[in-house]
Amino acid sequence: MSPRVAGSHPVHAGCRFRLSDLTVAVLGAGKIGSIMASSFSSCGMHVIATARSRERIERLRMQGFEATSDNAYAVRKASAVFIAVKPYQYPALARQIEGHVAGKPVVSVMAGIPLRLLRKTLPGAEVYRAMPNLNAAVKRSATGLVAPPGAQYKELVKSILSCMGRVYELPEQLIDAWTAVAGSGPAIIAEFIDSMILAALAVGIPRDLAYDAVLESIIGTAEYLRARPVHPAQLRDEVTTPGGTTITALKIIEGKGMKSALIDAVEKATARAARLAREIEAMLEETAGDPQGGGGQP
Template identity: 35%
Template sequence: MATTKLGLIGGGVMGEALLSRLLQQKLYQPSEILVSDPQQQRRDFLTQEYGVEVTTDNHLVVTSATEAFLLAVKPQIFDSVISELGDWQVGSHTTTLPLLISIMAGVSLHKLEAAFPGQPVVRVMPNAPATVGVGMSAISAGHNVKPEHQELATRIFESVGQVVEVPENLMDAVTALSGSGPGYVCIFIESLTDGGVCAGLPRAIAYKLALQTILGTAVLLQESGIHPAQLKDRVTSPGGTTISGIAELESCGFRSAIIEAVLAAMARSQDLGNQ
């Protein structure tokens, strides 16, 4: 039987996204991954779709994983998961503890390290586009994390997109921007589509135009490396249509509304972390 290198506690949407991309990029073989999930239907699906080993035993996941195990569960059940594990490190025959990776929003490194004493721990905040391989993940490292742990965490999350490293005191800001950001973008796409419909376009065409415009603009900015203000200036002719639309956005407080949305989301993330 192959050695379990990576363990996943939680085989939900984000857990599966990581699993599929890690296997696709051959960073791990199916036989090297063990996933725990309480739902029989979900376990059957993961086995059938990806060929990985599955279990209901979280304790088995953390005692089997030699490189890393990932906590991909809702923060509300963190305490119950910890109580299931008990003194799992006692009697361990390994000389080095595997890296613990948490993607639970609001659960601090301090709380994680208290629950897993001596463990190398990183917090990661991925976002929804990670499920299609174009996500943005921010990583904060705990006290016991060494360069090789940081490299491992980065390699794992680069499988689903881009990665940045931030100090933990900025995690709430990351959550508010890139974690919640897809929600803001969806409202903008929906509103842009509604504007097209209001202007007379069929909804299906308006939606296609809006969606591709957002995607194309993002790719153009990414590949060209120019500042958004520069691109805005390039497409804004004197007395033209674009500047008329921008003037209306400014009069409605569009910029400040986005800024305030990020600040409100950050405040809520801080509140959740203190509960």
């Protein structure tokens, strides 16, 4: 089945095409997979979501999706396929769907698995890599996309992904770093927010007021920087006055090495994504010679 797009008017602010007669499969509708399914559904697409447990399937059906444990069925029915299983589950999944993907766009949101392995294990598919983040739940994902050379369905794939937020096309050598920065970013930022709230509590601000103050400050700062594309250091200098409260706080932060810790964290997370690719490749090679190697549901 080839992807079909009717008309050219968006049905949602994030969508570039009318997608209402498109069926997409989301294989592995866990946390991020179910968020993706909801985003795609909000753009008018019919979603077939897959999961292993009966309880999860029932929850997906209650959310309004067609849900099944049969990955091959979902792929056969879909015009575009999104793989959201955990990377270590991919070898078994590939065995189940490899005969049904030819001619279709297949988008992996798994960390660490390169296009060359996707092409090898999904013969005939037009394979992509994408890395959204949890902010897709509020249509504010920063999604990195790696497309194959000469991709036929790239604009369609970008349109579908834009239902979750902004889409940024990347060379594949940057996707591991994108995973560390944008994919892990919400967790890192949440840690910073929690620290700021605790700091507010320490100086006597009530919890509810502290929570609102920190969130509004972060949202406002992000909007300020987007509206005025200046270096963050310029904003910092605009706030910082000689001998004032801001420079006192910044001196402590610098002394504790916050910037160094964040840089180190992102570098280590990027390296982990690269190691994961090697681990999955070894797993695929082990199962390649085993005719029973992919029997179970991922």
